[in-house]
Amino acid sequence: MRAPRECGSWFWDLEDVSQHGLDSALAVAHRMTEVLERHGLLTPHRLEYGWYVLDSGGIDVTTTLALTVPLGDSHVSERVLQSRPCGFPDAEVDDIHVVGPGTWIDVKGESRREPRLVDLSVSPAPVSLTAELAVHHDIWGWFDFAGKPHPDVYQRNAPRLKAALQELNSMLGVDAEPGEATHFGFATDLGIGTPDAYEDGSGLDLTYKL
Template identity: 55%
Template sequence: MRAPRECASWFWDLEDYAPPGLESALKTAAQMSAVLRKHDLLEPSNLEWSWFVPALGGAPARTRLQIMRPLDDEQLVQEVDKMRPVGYPEAVGGDLLVAGSGVWLDGRAAPRREYRLVELTVSPEPFGLSAEVSVFHDIWGPFDFRGSPHPEVHRNNAPRLAAALKELEALLGVPAEPGEATYFGTAVGYGVMEPDAVDGRGPDLTDQL
């Protein structure tokens, strides 16, 4: 099951890793998504972002672009820039969401493909580059969202996510900061915090699904 809010996220402040800006953000997204692809967690297929007008705030537009070339291809920078809303010539692009499919393993270790299994966001903001990895499904924790234990699913998937996060830390040279806790979970270390169990069951979170 997929939650409407993340059950865990990890944030990197990348001021010392790369300069701000669209081109730098796309190069960073390419490097990070290559790590996630290596672990079968994200095969990029779409790039999404909102537009903002300096000093005015958001423009009424969100753009979704099918990825037809590598994220660090110089032509992709030009494509993104050309998609600026016609009525807002001063608009600048906001956070870049790299969306695509990933593979998770069920209780029998059979692979299953899921859209937006892992989400990668890179911010090109002028005050400093940053990035975030978020997960939304119950496969990363020891209980599903109904509270039922699923140790095989957890064992088949959580180590893959942890390995990818550690590799991202090594790539970026910056420790990951756990994101804010939500109703659906909390990031701790390289995984999702195990909730308190009652009679062998976790909390039932389906009222918010």
């Protein structure tokens, strides 16, 4: 099950280590995706991004671009700009989301493919370049969404997320800042935190919010 809000998120402010702008944002997205793909967390299939007009705001248009070439290909930036809505010639690209499936490991140790196992976005905003990673599934935490401990699932998946976050921090040259907590969990520096358990060892049942 996938929660409607994130169980945890991590934010990188790249102002001091990367230039802003579309080309730089796509380059960062490519490098981050390479790390996540090595850990089996994200295989990029498409990009999704909105548009805004400077000093006016969003224009309520979202573009989906299939990745028929590798994300690191020099033509991707050109294809993104060519997809600009014709009615808004001054529109700029908003947050770029890299969309694709990832692999998680179940209680039997079998690998399972899951759409949007992680969400990766990079912002080419003119102020500064930023990136964010978010997760929406309970496999990264000690408890499932029903509040039942699932240590086997946790131990097969949480270390993979931790390793990916460590590698991303090292590659980007900036440590991620954990995002705000939601009903479905909270992030620590390198994973999902474990809330206090009830006397019987169970956690909070969140299935009514799914």
